[in-house]
Amino acid sequence: MARHLITSAIPYINGIKHLGNLVGSQLPADLFARYQRARGHEVLFLCATDEHGTPAELAAKKAGQPVAEYCREMHAVQAKIAEGFRLSFDHFGRSSSPQNHRLTQHFAARLADRGLIREVSETQMYSPTDGRYLPDRYIEGTCPNCGFDSARGDQCDNCTKQLDPVDLINPHSTISGATDLEMRETTHLYLRQSEMRQQLQDWIDSKADWPVLTTSIAKKWLNDGDGLQDRGITRDLDWGVPVKRGDQDWPGMEGKVFYVWFDAPIEYIACAQEWQEAGKGPAPEPGADKDSVWERWWRTDKGAEDVTYTQFMGKDNVPFHTLSFPVTILGSGEPWKLVDYIKSFNYLNYEGGQFSTSRGRGVFMDQALEILPADYWRWWLLSHAPESSDAEFTWENFQTSVNKDLADVLGNFASRVTKFCRSKFGEAVPEGGAEGAREAQLIDDIATGLAEYERQMEAMEVRKSAAALRALWVLGNEYLQEVAPWTTIKTDPETAAMQIRLGLNLIRFYAVISQPFIPDACAELLAAMQSEGADWPDAAAAALHALPAGHAFTVPDVTFRKITDAEREEWQTRFSGRRD
Numbered sequence: 334m335a336r337h338l339i340t341s342a343i344p345y346i347n348g349i350k351h352l353g354n355l356v357g358s359q360l361p362a363d364l365f366a367r368y369q370r371a372r373g374h375e376v377l378f379l380c381a382t383d384e385h386g387t388p389a390e391l392a393a394k395k396a397g398q399p400v401a402e403y404c405r406e407m408h409a410v411q412a413k414i415a416e417g418f419r420l421s422f423d424h425f426g427r428s429s430s431p432q433n434h435r436l437t438q439h440f441a442a443r444l445a446d447r448g449l450i451r452e453v454s455e456t457q458m459y460s461p462t463d464g465r466y467l468p469d470r471y472i473e474g475t476c477p478n479c480g481f482d483s484a485r486g487d488q489c490d491n492c493t494k495q496l497d498p499v500d501l502i503n504p505h506s507t508i509s510g511a512t513d514l515e516m517r518e519t520t521h522l523y524l525r526q527s528e529m530r531q532q533l534q535d536w537i538d539s540k541a542d543w544p545v546l547t548t549s550i551a552k553k554w555l556n557d558g559d560g561l562q563d564r565g566i567t568r569d570l571d572w573g574v575p576v577k578r579g580d581q582d583w584p585g586m587e588g589k590v591f592y593v594w595f596d597a598p599i600e601y602i603a604c605a606q607e608w609q610e611a612g613k614g615p616a617p618e619p620g621a622d623k624d625s626v627w628e629r630w631w632r633t634d635k636g637a638e639d640v641t642y643t644q645f646m647g648k649d650n651v652p653f654h655t656l657s658f659p660v661t662i663l664g665s666g667e668p669w670k671l672v673d674y675i676k677s678f679n680y681l682n683y684e685g686g687q688f689s690t691s692r693g694r695g696v697f698m699d700q701a702l703e704i705l706p707a708d709y710w711r712w713w714l715l716s717h718a719p720e721s722s723d724a725e726f727t728w729e730n731f732q733t734s735v736n737k738d739l740a741d742v743l744g745n746f747a748s749r750v751t752k753f754c755r756s757k758f759g760e761a762v763p764e765g766g767a768e769g770a771r772e773a774q775l776i777d778d779i780a781t782g783l784a785e786y787e788r789q790m791e792a793m794e795v796r797k798s799a800a801a802l803r804a805l806w807v808l809g810n811e812y813l814q815e816v817a818p819w820t821t822i823k824t825d826p827e828t829a830a831m832q833i834r835l836g837l838n839l840i841r842f843y844a845v846i847s848q849p850f851i852p853d854a855c856a857e858l859l860a861a862m863q864s865e866g867a868d869w870p871d872a873a874a875a876a877l878h879a880l881p882a883g884h885a886f887t888v889p890d891v892t893f894r895k896i897t898d899a900e901r902e903e904w905q906t907r908f909s910g911r912r913d
């Protein structure tokens with residue numbers, strides 16, 4: 334049994350996420366977690382809300398709430414929606430947790446002790462109109478790298494370059510639009526990333542199996558221009574992890590907090606601590622410390638040396654996970670688990686433009702669940718995951734795929750087989766008849782298809798996995814169409830019984846292997862086949878004979894329904910505007 338630590342990029346707290354956020358991180362992470370669990374491996378799947386920084390402060394202000402309260406409520410909202418999409422987190426934590434505060438301050442102390450933090454006195458943008466220092470994201474201007482005219486102070490969305498606000502040409506406040514920004518003198522801590530450039534380079538070079546999207550972004554920031562730059566990790570803000578050196582005060586840093594991108598990835602570790610402290614993990618071994626439960630996942634000196642750690646994220650998060658966070662981990666000199674594989678995604682766009690939280694553009698997770706069950710979305714999003722390039726959601730494409738793959742192929746198969754059986758043989762697997770060459774061929778094809786599906790799932794090739802799964806469904810449909818038990822029964826009821834017996838077994842088989850993609854439908858199908866708790870198939874031949882003659886079943890109530898043209902048009906109109 335292998336051990337898999339899996340994390341999804343942690344969604345920011347300032348609102349409900351859109352379908353792009355979902356497919357760019359949480360959903361494929363869930364697919365992988367469900368698959369590894371189904372294969373009998375030990376999995377710890379963690380996600381959390383990313384709660385610090387100015388956008389949270391401003392969102393709270395807009396909602397008329399204190400920021401801590403706003404975050405608590407929004408965390409609950411996001412947790413509930415995640416449940417609605419059946420995201421199977423072992424724990425959905427919070428970057429504002431006391432565990433993350435302590436751990437962030439601990440890492441800062443270690444890095445400082447090891448000479449990887451320096452103090453920099455710098456000038457920073459202060460906005461008299463807004464009455465505050467302006468954090469990176471609230472300053473926009475022209476990117477010095479590519480000339481894009483609405484680059485943010487922390488990063489250019491056009492060329493992905495990490496920026497500092499003072500780099501921008503013609504900066505202005507995005508809170509008030511003020512251009513009368515003044516530079517004020519303030520001291521900040523910088524993480525000396527440049528010291529570790531070679532070590533990071535060697536590490537990235539050793540990852541020949543990583544997606545090119547991941548390594549190309551990492552290499553770009555390691556090598557472009559003057560190479561990897563040191564990075565400010567503190568901010569003049571109220572809301573965040575107070576700057577401390579472990580549990581000691583940090584002279585000169587009073588009233589400052591750590592930069593959100595410094596504490597957010599540390600939450601991956603703190604989240605495991607939250608999981609254990611919430612009593613969700615196993616009990617510690619007799620005589621062992623309670624921390625041993627989470628440390629077994631995160632400390633290579635305490636049992637994590639056999640853990641495989643995989644991270645999922647959208648492309649804009651890659652620099653922080655390939656460079657900044659590894660500097661924190663490696664620079665600490667402590668035996669923390671370093672990521673083994675980073676699966677990154679391009680962007681999903683919406684009907685000819687971008688999904689955007691700030692502009693309220695696209696379909697948001699809560700709205701999606703209001704109109705259709707989670708499985709419909711899961712299937713479409715995963716089968717169209719933006720892997721090798723950006724992808725686009727259109728209502729036409731959504732309607733076509735759902736109707737074709739789910740309703741016409743899988744749903745239709747399950748419904749035809751069970752209904753036909755009920756009407757001709759009753760609600761139990763029929764007996765009689767012997768399999769022939771056509772069945773041997775089918776079983777052979779299923780075995781080959783299953784191996785291909787498993788290969789793609791292991792490789793985290795999301796679209797190819799979906800295609801391989803769909804191909805398995807198609808094999809069943811083709812078989813049924815070809816042997817036509819509804820015709821066979823007229824002349825040879827024994828053979829028809831055998832064909833239907835195989836069909837019922839195929840339904841059970843599909844329900845077991847499709848569960849990582851469409852868990853609710855699979856649970857219903859397994860319940861209908863009275864096979865709850867069925868294991869992943871070792872071999873296709875055995876799996877397709879698991880239900881013996883006489884085994885009772887029921888006709889599943891719900892398989893998949895088709896999306897009508899009227900619905901599609903209605904949704905197209907309803908989601909064309911701006912969400913406030």
Ligand SMILES: Nc1ncnc2c1ncn2[C@@H]1O[C@H](COP(=O)(O)OP(=O)(O)OP(=O)(O)O)[C@@H](O)[C@H]1O
Nearest residue numbers: 342344345353354357358646647648649680681690
């Ligand atoms: N359109 C998209 N397609 C795929 N992944 C995306 C998209 N937009 C954001 N992501 C990813 O979603 C995850 C969660 O993002 P986060 O909550 O930080 O929002 P964000 O990056 O600020 O996006 P937005 O401003 O559009 O909400 C990140 O891994 C990010 O890379």
Ligand SMILES: [Zn+2]
Nearest residue numbers: 476479489492
């Ligand atoms: Zn740029």
